[in-house]
Amino acid sequence: MRVLIVEDDRVVGDAVHGAFVREGYAADHVESAERAKAVLQAEHYDLAVVDIGLPREDGLQLLRDLRRRGRHLPVLMLTARDGLSDRVNALDLGADDYLTKPFQVRELLARCRALVRRAHGTASAQVTCGALQLDLAHREASRDGVPLKLTHREWSILECLALNAGRIVSKDKLMSATLSFSDEITPNAVEVYVSRLRSKLGDAAAIRVIRGLGYRLDEHKN
Amino acid sequence: MSTKTDSALSIRRRLLLWLAIPATLILLAGTASDYFWGIDPVRGAYDRALADGALSIAAHVHASPDSRIRVRLPDEAIEVLRSNSSDSIYFRVSAPDGSFLAGDPDLPHPPPGASNPSFHDSMFRGHPIRLASYRSTTRLGTVTTVVAETLNKRRQIHDQLLSGALSVDLLELAAILALLWLGIGLALKPLQALREQLARRSARALDPIDATGVPAEVSTLVTELNRLFATLTDSRSAQRQFLQSAAHQLRTPLTGMQAQLELLISEEPTPARRERLAYALSATQRLSHTTQQLLALARSEHTTAMDADFRAVDLAEVAEASVADHVSRAAAAGIDLGAELAPAVTEGIAWLLKEAVNNLVDNALTYTPSGGVVTVRTGLRDGAAFLEVLDTGVGIPAEERAQVTDRFYRGRQSRGTGSGLGLAIVGDVARLHDAVLSIESGADGQGTCVRLEFL
Numbered sequence: 001m002r003v004l005i006v007e008d009d010r011v012v013g014d015a016v017h018g019a020f021v022r023e024g025y026a027a028d029h030v031e032s033a034e035r036a037k038a039v040l041q042a043e044h045y046d047l048a049v050v051d052i053g054l055p056r057e058d059g060l061q062l063l064r065d066l067r068r069r070g071r072h073l074p075v076l077m078l079t080a081r082d083g084l085s086d087r088v089n090a091l092d093l094g095a096d097d098y099l100t101k102p103f104q105v106r107e108l109l110a111r112c113r114a115l116v117r118r119a120h121g122t123a124s125a126q127v128t129c130g131a132l133q134l135d136l137a138h139r140e141a142s143r144d145g146v147p148l149k150l151t152h153r154e155w156s157i158l159e160c161l162a163l164n165a166g167r168i169v170s171k172d173k174l175m176s177a178t179l180s181f182s183d184e185i186t187p188n189a190v191e192v193y194v195s196r197l198r199s200k201l202g203d204a205a206a207i208r209v210i211r212g213l214g215y216r217l218d219e220h221k222n
Numbered sequence: 223m224s225t226k227t228d229s230a231l232s233i234r235r236r237l238l239l240w241l242a243i244p245a246t247l248i249l250l251a252g253t254a255s256d257y258f259w260g261i262d263p264v265r266g267a268y269d270r271a272l273a274d275g276a277l278s279i280a281a282h283v284h285a286s287p288d289s290r291i292r293v294r295l296p297d298e299a300i301e302v303l304r305s306n307s308s309d310s311i312y313f314r315v316s317a318p319d320g321s322f323l324a325g326d327p328d329l330p331h332p333p334p335g336a337s338n339p340s341f342h343d344s345m346f347r348g349h350p351i352r353l354a355s356y357r358s359t360t361r362l363g364t365v366t367t368v369v370a371e372t373l374n375k376r377r378q379i380h381d382q383l384l385s386g387a388l389s390v391d392l393l394e395l396a397a398i399l400a401l402l403w404l405g406i407g408l409a410l411k412p413l414q415a416l417r418e419q420l421a422r423r424s425a426r427a428l429d430p431i432d433a434t435g436v437p438a439e440v441s442t443l444v445t446e447l448n449r450l451f452a453t454l455t456d457s458r459s460a461q462r463q464f465l466q467s468a469a470h471q472l473r474t475p476l477t478g479m480q481a482q483l484e485l486l487i488s489e490e491p492t493p494a495r496r497e498r499l500a501y502a503l504s505a506t507q508r509l510s511h512t513t514q515q516l517l518a519l520a521r522s523e524h525t526t527a528m529d530a531d532f533r534a535v536d537l538a539e540v541a542e543a544s545v546a547d548h549v550s551r552a553a554a555a556g557i558d559l560g561a562e563l564a565p566a567v568t569e570g571i572a573w574l575l576k577e578a579v580n581n582l583v584d585n586a587l588t589y590t591p592s593g594g595v596v597t598v599r600t601g602l603r604d605g606a607a608f609l610e611v612l613d614t615g616v617g618i619p620a621e622e623r624a625q626v627t628d629r630f631y632r633g634r635q636s637r638g639t640g641s642g643l644g645l646a647i648v649g650d651v652a653r654l655h656d657a658v659l660s661i662e663s664g665a666d667g668q669g670t671c672v673r674l675e676f677l
Contacts, residue, residue, distance in 0.1 A: 011478030018485045053470060080473040081466060102477040102510040105484040168546050210549055211560020211597070213542060218550070 001116060002026040002043070006036040006050040006062065007078070012101075016049060019105045020112075033057035037065065045073055047116055049108070052079040052090065060093060067094040074115035078103070110219070114166045121163055129165045130219035131204040134158070143204040153178045154197050157190070161207060161217035170214040233413070237406045242399055249395045256387040264379050269354060273339040275303050275369040276356035279313055283323075283367065285360040291317055293324035308378070309371040312346060318363030329353075329370055346370060412437050416444070426529040428455045458528060462521075469517050476510045515643040518577045519629070522650040535575055537566040537600040537609045537676075544579040545598055548587060556592035559583070564601035566608060568676040570655050578651040581644035582611040582672050590615035590669070603675070610673040617670050623661045648672070 003025045007013035013029045020027035028043075030036050033054050040048075048066075052059035063075055077090040080101040090098055096115050099108060121127040125136040133142050139155050141148045150158065160177040161169055174190050194215060198207050206218045231239075278299060286292045293315050304311045314325035332342040332355050339356040351370040358365050412435050419431060430448040433441060483503040490496045545561050552559035579598070586596040594614040601608060618626060622633050627649030630642040652659040658675045665671075 009474045009478055012474060012481060015478060015481030015485050019481065019488075022485070022488060053474075080470040080477070101473040102480050102514075104507075105481050168542070168549070206553075208549060208553055210545065211558060212562050213545060213560070216546075216549060 001047070002045045003028070003112070004036065004039065004043075004045045004048045005029045006031075006033065006048065006054065006059065008032065008051060008054050012051075015105065016108065019109060023109055033059065033062040033065075036062055040066070040071065046119070047112055048073055048075045049112065050075055050077055050095075052077055053081070060089060063090065063093045063095055072119075074119045076108075076112060076115060110166055113219070117165060118163060127159075127162050129162050129205055129217060132162065132201065134162050143201070148200055150197070150200065151193075153185070153193050154200070157193050158197055158201075158217075161215060165205075165217045165219065168210055168214045168216045174215065234406055234410055237409075238402060241402050241406075245398050245402070246395060249391050249398070253387050253391040256391070257384050260383045260387065261380065264383070265376070268376055269341050269352070272341070272352060272354035272369055272371060273356060275311070275313070276339055276354045276367045278303070279315065279325075279369065280356050280358040280365065280367040283315060283358060283360065283365050285362045289362060291323060291360060291362055291365060295324060303369070308374045310349075312351070312370045314368045316366045316368070318365065323365070325368075329368060331366075332368065334366070344370070346372075349373075352376070413440065416440065424529055424532075426532070428458070428529065462528075465517065465520050472513050472517075473510075476506065476513060480506050480510060512643065515581075515647055518574065518647050519643060519650060522574050522577075522647060522654050531571045532569045533572065534567055535570040535572045537568060537575065537579075537607055538563040540572060540575050540579055541598045541600050541609060544576060544583050547580065548583050552587055552596065555587060555590075557587055557590050558595045559587070560595070560597050562597060562599045562601075566600040566602055566676075568607040568655070568657075570676070574651050574654065578648045578674070579609065579611070581647050585644050585672075586611050586613035586615060586670070589613065589617075594669075607676040608673060610671055612664050612669065612671045614664060614669040617663055617668065618661060620663075626661065627659065645672075648674070 001024070003020050005013055005016050005020070005027060007016060007029065008031045010031070013031065017027050017029040028039060028045075030039060034057065036048075036050070050059040050062060054062070059077060059079075063077065066073075066075065074096045075094070076097045076099065077095045078099050078101060079090075097111050099111065117127055117129065121134075121136060127134040127136060131144050133145075134140075135142075136159065139159075141150055141155065141158055156178045157174050160174055171187055171190050174194075175185055175187065178185050178190070178193070194207055194209075201207070208216045208218060210216060279293075279295065282295050282299065283291060283293050303313070312326045312329050314327065314329040314331070315323040316331060317323050320331065329346060330344045330353070332340070332344065332353050334340065334357065335342070335355070339354050342353045342355070344351055344353055349372050351372055353368055353370045355366055355368045358367065416431070416436055423431075428451045430451055431444050433444045433448070436444050480503065483499055483506060487496055487499045487503060490499055541561055541563055545559060548559055583596065583598060590596055590613045596611065596613045596615075599608075599610045599612065618633060625631050626633060626645045629646040631646070632642040649659055651657075652674055656677055658673075658677065660673045660675070662671045662673070663669070
């Protein structure tokens, strides 16, 4: 897994770089949009972390340029500015996620993992979430290499949660994910499947219930 | 939204008053003069007819050969005299010595006038009369013939003249008042338009007032207002620019420090040093938090928010994002954090509203013990969007509720590393959005319910 960090502040850039390296990523740090373009031409990256407030050409321009060239690598934008206008702008331009400074490195890493997971899931049909592995092609889940026995519906729910790991998934969305031609599923049934799924997952990953909003799959139990 | 400005008389009323009173007086004077000018020729005509009567009677006065004056009035002559009249006609012929010759002996005898015939007003048998007296010269002296009539037909014609003049003038007055009303309305239209333009503006709007078609009398006022707006806009932009730069200059090194410390902690093998680094990290995080709050506080001031920042915001989305951000912390603290969200769209600055909700949820989690419940609710109540955060925590004593929105205020039960700015931010954001912030006890008097109602 290779990450490009585009950040003009050396202290921030170095720390983010160090954190990625510690996580086992291959990470490169450049300090300008111009350098970023040059290395992106030459190398393959799985993810880019781009600061919006770069000198000369800013991060939004770099993002626009990337997308115009048809580069689809996941991009997470960083900004030190207030407000949502940057955010809206960045997401409109094709950013995949967004963090406001000051952020916690843990949060940045979790978000990046989620981005890579989604991108990787669609590309290779493999999703990893903590100790949990999902083989989307064969509809099989395993924990540390040990297969989990799941029913069709449990699998559908887990797949939906894992592809959106770290994000809240509404009960409605889970219901439509488990919908089959033969029968309908009630909101209560979703709760039943989720609780069964929880006991099967053990401490491999946590399915949190967020009352009134839905469910969220987290990598590690706190 | 109309503003009551009736404390002083409106310009429309002033104009109407000061134009209508003189117009009415002038018309009344006109009516009077019409009447008197109309009366004169009528009176002359009737007088002439009366004089003609006197003349025709005088024609029958003869000085007889026996030196006596005789009046031989044929009955037809009298008939003619008295005919076609709604008035009673009287006459008297007097000899040169004033003695009665013919007619009504008791008819007053007017003094001779300068002209011949001469006319007088008098009373006869209890009625006012008009007299024409004609002096004719005979061989035996001057004979005076007096013809008198009551005033009925004169009065009738007076009444007709008066009512005619009055009704025409009243119609004129009505027309003039209507035209005044219309004209004043038209003349004041630019002022009305200006007033409506001002009423439509939001209190935050600082764009210049459109001065096209504004009358010269108020254009100075508009120009001055626009200049004031421009000055305010400039100072706001400067303030925002400053805050934007300050935010950048503060956040970037804080991020660097925090990230470096996090990295150091994860790499540090010695527990004692790891603990020290953790202290440094926690202090840095506190500094970050306070910085973030001070910046939010500064940006939620009326003086820096611009009208253009306000967009339609669904509080449900803001609340959902805030809850999502706090799920891990709530789970770690053993608190059931949930939401009951219904669409609640209001005009607002989304990121400041998020900041406010974050602070409310943050407070609720801080002051709710493990096993407690925190719920964020949004929806419409009587058509107004609301957002509330309920917790089953320690609650805020009633006597402290008024102060908790003061900056840097920390209650007696304060805990954690709060800066005392959280509720101040909520208060400021509420004010900026014309929202009402209320703090009450939760259900069954336990915990706290903080509510924002957007009016």
